[in-house]
Amino acid sequence: MKIFQREQRSLFGEILDWMLTPLLLLWPVSLALTWLVAQGLANKPFDRALEYNAHALAQFVTTHDGQVLFSLPQPASELLRADESDAVYYQVLSPTGAYLAGERELPAPPSEERPSSAEVRLRDAELRGVDIRVAYIWVRVPLPDAPAALVQVAETRSKRSVLATEIIKGVMLPQFVILPLAVLLVWLALARGIKPLHQLEERIRARKPDDLSPLNDKSVPMEVAPLVDSVNDLLRRLHESMATQKRFLADAAHQLKTPLAGLRMQADLAQREGTSTEELKQSLKQIGRASIRATHTVNQLLALARAEGSAAALQHQPVDMAQLVIDVVRDAVPRALARHIDLGYDGPAPGAPGVWADGNPLLLKELARNLLDNAINYTPSSASRCGVVTARVLPDTFGRVVMVQIEDSGPGVPESERELVFQPFYRALGTDADGSGLGLPIVREIARQHGVEVTLEDVRPGAALPGARFTLRFAASRARH
Numbered sequence: 001m002k003i004f005q006r007e008q009r010s011l012f013g014e015i016l017d018w019m020l021t022p023l024l025l026l027w028p029v030s031l032a033l034t035w036l037v038a039q040g041l042a043n044k045p046f047d048r049a050l051e052y053n054a055h056a057l058a059q060f061v062t063t064h065d066g067q068v069l070f071s072l073p074q075p076a077s078e079l080l081r082a083d084e085s086d087a088v089y090y091q092v093l094s095p096t097g098a099y100l101a102g103e104r105e106l107p108a109p110p111s112e113e114r115p116s117s118a119e120v121r122l123r124d125a126e127l128r129g130v131d132i133r134v135a136y137i138w139v140r141v142p143l144p145d146a147p148a149a150l151v152q153v154a155e156t157r158s159k160r161s162v163l164a165t166e167i168i169k170g171v172m173l174p175q176f177v178i179l180p181l182a183v184l185l186v187w188l189a190l191a192r193g194i195k196p197l198h199q200l201e202e203r204i205r206a207r208k209p210d211d212l213s214p215l216n217d218k219s220v221p222m223e224v225a226p227l228v229d230s231v232n233d234l235l236r237r238l239h240e241s242m243a244t245q246k247r248f249l250a251d252a253a254h255q256l257k258t259p260l261a262g263l264r265m266q267a268d269l270a271q272r273e274g275t276s277t278e279e280l281k282q283s284l285k286q287i288g289r290a291s292i293r294a295t296h297t298v299n300q301l302l303a304l305a306r307a308e309g310s311a312a313a314l315q316h317q318p319v320d321m322a323q324l325v326i327d328v329v330r331d332a333v334p335r336a337l338a339r340h341i342d343l344g345y346d347g348p349a350p351g352a353p354g355v356w357a358d359g360n361p362l363l364l365k366e367l368a369r370n371l372l373d374n375a376i377n378y379t380p381s382s383a384s385r386c387g388v389v390t391a392r393v394l395p396d397t398f399g400r401v402v403m404v405q406i407e408d409s410g411p412g413v414p415e416s417e418r419e420l421v422f423q424p425f426y427r428a429l430g431t432d433a434d435g436s437g438l439g440l441p442i443v444r445e446i447a448r449q450h451g452v453e454v455t456l457e458d459v460r461p462g463a464a465l466p467g468a469r470f471t472l473r474f475a476a477s478r479a480r481h
Contacts, residue, residue, distance in 0.1 A: 016186070023179075023183070027179065038167035041163075041167060055120060063143060068100070070100040085159045088153070089103040089132070091103050093150040095148060095149050107127065120135050121137070127154065134152055135154075137150075196220050196221055200215070214236065263291060263294070266286045316359055318358060319356065329372065342389070343390075345393075364446070367446040367472075368391070371470050372391060375407070375468070378411070387408065389408045392405040400476040401475065408468055409459070412458050412465070412466035413456060424441045452474055453473070454471070
């Protein structure tokens with residue numbers, strides 16, 4: 001149960017609820033327990049007085065000529081006079097149960113109780129509809145085989161209730177002052193305790209938009225330090241992401257400048273006076289090549305942005321890797337034929353066991369397409385000596401792995417550059433291949449989103465043209481087997 005209800009959760013309110021709710025709920029319980037304790041404390045002195053009176057009256061039980069007598073002197077009777085609050089009664093019964101003195105209507109002890117001498121007992125009873133407290137004692141008389149006489153002293157309970165009420169007042173009245181004071185102190189202590197959070201909020205709000213420096217975790221309580229560390233980690237990753245984006249945009253702008261400048265230059269050359277038809281055709285050809293290169297670069301940039309931005313909403317489904325690779329190879333056949341490259345597929349037929357993997361079909365097709373384009377671009381080939389590019393799918397039903405390999409017969413990648421080729425816009429020196437340097441970064445990003453590592457190795461180590469083999473290992477899908 002919460003004392004304070006809010007539409008939006010508040011840390012201050014939550015802690016205050018959990019501190020004040022038990023306090024307010026335990027207060028009536030404390031009242032009830034205090035009342036019970038006060039009743040016990042109030043009964044003790046009056047019970048002792050009753051016991052004393054019972055012992056005193058028992059001294060006046062005597063025998064004479066074989067008869068049990070009770071004679072109460074005047075001074076002793078003064079002890080039994082009623083006070084302003086309560087009435088006191090007594091009763092004396094002979095061993096045979098005959099009435100000797102006192103109040104006739106005073107109730108007798110339970111019938112199953114056995115007489116016991118020299119021991120005063122206490123019980124609660126009722127006399128004429130009024131609650132009373134009774135002390136009674138069995139008195140042995142010096143007669144042969146005679147049972148004990150009974151002496152009872154009773155008192156109404158008014159003084160006991162008054163004393164218990166006074167005890168309750170003495171204990172509980174100060175609490176009416178202490179409880180609001182405790183609530184106020186809890187409120188102030190809690191407000192002071194969460195003050196560092198407000199200070200942290202003010203420091204964050206006062207920051208400039210471009211200030212991504214880490215927050216000071218030494219000026220906050222240790223309970224808040226993990227939160228500050230998490231925020232600092234987020235700021236660090238955000239700073240790295242922004243730095244990467246800035247670098248990426250700068251590199252992209254640099255890469256686009258070259259084809260755009262070529263377009264402008266060729267357009268200027270075509271507009272010169274005296275330009276021959278052959279020169280005009282050559283300029284238009286160069287304009288076409290530059291526009292193709294610019295279009296390819298823009299498409300690669302969009303593909304990389306799409307790959308990086310789709311991580312949060314990436315939808316996986318079972319994908320037939322054999323069918324996907326065959327489709328990509330089929331689309332690349334015209335380019336391969338134009339470059340005199342022998343392009344082929346090596347692997348099982350679509351739908352065969354072990355060729356299914358979980359992934360995003362569009363991104364996986366983009367990955368395979370970029371690997372094939374990279375192999376075709378960097379594989380030297382001519383009509384007299386054709387280059388070879390092979391796309392391979394290798395299912396491993398025992399290891400539950402689907403391997404996709406793209407290999408070529410080109411110059412390969414030196415071991416010192418195998419990590420660099422996956423960086424945006426990096427292009428190996430000494431090659432005249434036409435590309436933007438974005439294909440392999442796209443491949444790595446898509447592979448990362450699928451939990452796959454891209455490995456690069458030589459096909460024929462030590463050969464003049466060692467070739468390059470890119471390998472990806474996908475976990476086989478459990479959906480199709």
